[in-house]
Amino acid sequence: MALEISKRGFEMPASPIRKLVPFAEAAKKKGIKVYHLNIGQPDIETPKTCLDAVKHYDMKVLEYSHSAGNESYRKKLVSYYAKNNIDITPNEIIITTGGSEAILFGFMACLDAGDEVIIPEPFYANYNGFAIQADVVVKPISSSIESGFALPPIEDFEKAITSKTKAIVVCNPNNPTGYLYSEAEMETLKQIVLKHNLYLFADEAYREFCYEGAHTSAMHLKGAEDHVVLMDTISKRYSACGGRIGAFITKNKAVLDAAMKFAQARLSPPFYAQILGEAAVDLPDDYFDNTKAEYKLRRDTLVKRLNAMEGVFCPNPGGAFYAMAKLPIDDSDKFCQWLLESFEHEGQTIMLAPATGFYSTPGLGKNEVRLAYVLNVDSINKAMDCLEAALKVYPGKG
């Protein structure tokens, strides 16, 4: 009898964003330039003062930090959150290894094996991976590209709620759809979690990047304090993805204490990028104005180009740096692979994320792709030239 891997190791999905990587590498080896719109890795420079803070930090020993993160950093973060009208203390923050670990801690601390968590789909694909690690069942409720991916109606949530439902995940503004939930929609979520006694896990990685209105944090919802767990990260707001620094924040003391035990088991978050994160709190106020203006320009360019293509529909995303587009194709997995394997336009091609990986319900998203507008306007235009040319010759029409 051969040794076997675990069932969860078998069921664990390969990353829908990264599984095309070998095809991209092969294209590059053939000399083809690949525009990466498949992954949320911004080309925006990490603020120099933040990088310099790490360079200039003097130490003799690279020690473990506190399991909850450096106290100086947590104290500083209080002022960052205060600027966002989020009122917390340093002791309500656990610094995590990226937003990823904050999500995992939330699932582990609040949910047990077999518990259910409701997530509007399409959703960030790695929630599936964390759910499998925590042996939790994801119950998707569908939002549609036709409605611009607005929050599904309250009835859809209530239909999905069972005795095993323990939480709702909301990502606002949303990855992959770019949808920005309104204050009214957040209030709706509050009513649901209060009525059914659920946790509200709020992934707010893109808080700063809202182009059509203000951001409503789950932490703003009065009366839901015990229900809300904020899962945050510095990856996107400061273009610091490689630092792996996030935060787990809640006013629910029992949840915080439980999460802290998971934090202690892994000893501490990475030290270096905590220095970077601490310096970032001191960035001038125009940092986000400038960054946001740049992303807005990219979004406007991308969305305009997409909707000008025959058979393509892209709702205007209100936040984050993603857009979902419906394409006249048979199968987005095949199409995205074909773009890398069999297509080029003037020596260039484009890498996209098939939307199927963001839906939990089989069959959904087959003619949709996610585009991350993380490249500059010139590159986006060239990437759109590629897509436009590709759609004219792709053999598998939808």
Added chain:
Amino acid sequence: MALEISKRGFEMPASPIRKLVPFAEAAKKKGIKVYHLNIGQPDIETPKTCLDAVKHYDMKVLEYSHSAGNESYRKKLVSYYAKNNIDITPNEIIITTGGSEAILFGFMACLDAGDEVIIPEPFYANYNGFAIQADVVVKPISSSIESGFALPPIEDFEKAITSKTKAIVVCNPNNPTGYLYSEAEMETLKQIVLKHNLYLFADEAYREFCYEGAHTSAMHLKGAEDHVVLMDTISKRYSACGGRIGAFITKNKAVLDAAMKFAQARLSPPFYAQILGEAAVDLPDDYFDNTKAEYKLRRDTLVKRLNAMEGVFCPNPGGAFYAMAKLPIDDSDKFCQWLLESFEHEGQTIMLAPATGFYSTPGLGKNEVRLAYVLNVDSINKAMDCLEAALKVYPGKG
């Protein structure tokens, strides 16, 4: 009905090493100097060339690295392992967020809920935490301070093996005992895992620190290649605990592929300390000679002082930087707290780790403590002065 945390959040043990921290903080506030022998945080300086490599690394964007870690680092690591007679390729390595994540990946990729893993106790307490996260059952088999914590006899393993047993964990040299498993003992483990078709998870965080003979890696065991998963870290060998860089290494392709999916879900390991780790591979060969000599001096000092105290027994540890000592006390948890709360010797005291947290079998370790000899000889002597004085006046004799 109030919101409830998860059962695993409730069952998750608080860190036995860190739970005394508030008492240490209170002692310090009273002006008492505390010698920290409770935690494996070395005072040995991180090599300057490694810290400088990070300082001098130029980048514009702190990007995600590859989910398996930077390729340049993995290539470099091959030569590090080759020096240790471990023959691997860059594609057999996944860089992890500390050794902690490597352990978690191993549990997640190889074991399912309810599966059993055998670990000789006392063992690194956080294995319990990772087991709870993976919903895996730890089956301890006892080693004893009288035998210096040698590997329990083969019959003890075979008595503990059931149809649910899937793995054995071996930490060599051992935390918390400092025991260095001999080649013969490692061969015994090989026979067991081959006969019963089990995984052998090898935690070799202290590989370089062997004072009484050579290190036998689980990766040296011929014919067990598919069974062995190496869980490694740079934390101890380069005094780089805060970097959070480890490695998950196996020649079992199915296990590696499964672990890679968990690695993709969390996107990437921290970028900065990969630079440090890469530079560390180029350290001159005498780096470990010098570091080892320093630790050996500390060990010799500590063990001699302990065994000179009335009623104290400390077997000579062959590796790592920990020693276990049997003390003439009633309860090591009470004693360690009392040292911080109610004792001082010339304005100083000592923080130790109660051994109970390292045993899974209730009642074991009540008169034992773990001492990490991570401070210099002068501090160790002063800490031993404190312990000697404390044992004379501690009211709860054993």
